[in-house]
Amino acid sequence: GDSVTQMEGPVTLSEEAFLTINCTYTATGYPSLFWYVQYPGEGLQLLLKATKADDKGSNKGFEATYRKETTSFHLEKGSVQVSDSAVYFCALTQGSPQLSFGAGTTVTVRA
Amino acid sequence: NAGVTQTPKFQVLKTGQSMTLQCAQDMNHEYMSWYRQDPGMGLRLIHYSVGAGITDQGEVPNGYNVSRSTTEDFPLRLLSAAPSQTSVYFCASSYSGGEFDEQFFGPGTRLTVL
Numbered sequence: 604g605d606s607v608t609q610m611e612g613p614v615t616l617s618e619e620a621f622l623t624i625n626c627t628y629t630a631t632g633y634p635s636l637f638w639y640v641q642y643p644g645e646g647l648q649l650l651l652k653a654t655k656a657d658d659k660g661s662n663k664g665f666e667a668t669y670r671k672e673t674t675s676f677h678l679e680k681g682s683v684q685v686s687d688s689a690v691y692f693c694a695l696t697q698g699s700p701q702l703s704f705g706a707g708t709t710v711t712v713r714a
Numbered sequence: 715n716a717g718v719t720q721t722p723k724f725q726v727l728k729t730g731q732s733m734t735l736q737c738a739q740d741m742n743h744e745y746m747s748w749y750r751q752d753p754g755m756g757l758r759l760i761h762y763s764v765g766a767g768i769t770d771q772g773e774v775p776n777g778y779n780v781s782r783s784t785t786e787d788f789p790l791r792l793l794s795a796a797p798s799q800t801s802v803y804f805c806a807s808s809y810s811g812g813e814f815d816e817q818f819f820g821p822g823t824r825l826t827v828l
């Protein structure tokens with residue numbers, strides 16, 4: 604079945620550092636790809652998405668490009684802030700609204 | 715709009731007890747779903763509904779029941795709680811259940827089964 608693998612955490616960074624979280628997927632067709640973020644004590648929120656190959660999703664300074672050739676959807680941000688401390692989930696859907704999630708990566712940004 | 719609301723926020727049960735986790739949304743969304751979140755495993759789909767009166771099983775449905783009598787509400791029932799059901803439970807909804815629809819998540823219910 605479809606699955607998502609994302610880099611293990613936790614990740615600890617200093618403010619203004621560059622953040623990359625790797626995400627790769629396995630799917631038989633052409634899935635839609637998502638990044639969700641979970642801030643402490645809250646539910647998940649959609650951060651960005653891409654629905655076809657070579658699409659770039661972006662939001663709040665975060666970017667991810669749908670790479671079909673490498674089956675990847677890595678999340679990047681050029682300069683993180685303390686407020687970016689959260690758990691980040693890579694996820695996919697294919698033909699239905701049912702999301703398949705990765706295990707999540709905990710990111711802590713220190714001032 | 716309140717969005718997706720869940721009650722209670724925290725719950726402790728003894729093995730064998732039953733309870734219902736409540737979920738409601740005020741966005742007139744057709745699609746609603748329940749996930750459980752466990753460390754190192756991401757979120758896994760328990761049950762979902764594409765509209766009032768229609769429910770179906772997800773990846774991990776055993777031990778859970780659902781019903782959808784109204785568009786707004788989608789309660790999750792544990793008939794006989796087990797320690798393996800200790801988890802954080804999230805309810806989610808989306809407008810039409812389309813593959814590209816953004817899903818909106820509630821704040822979660824943290825359940826401990828002793």
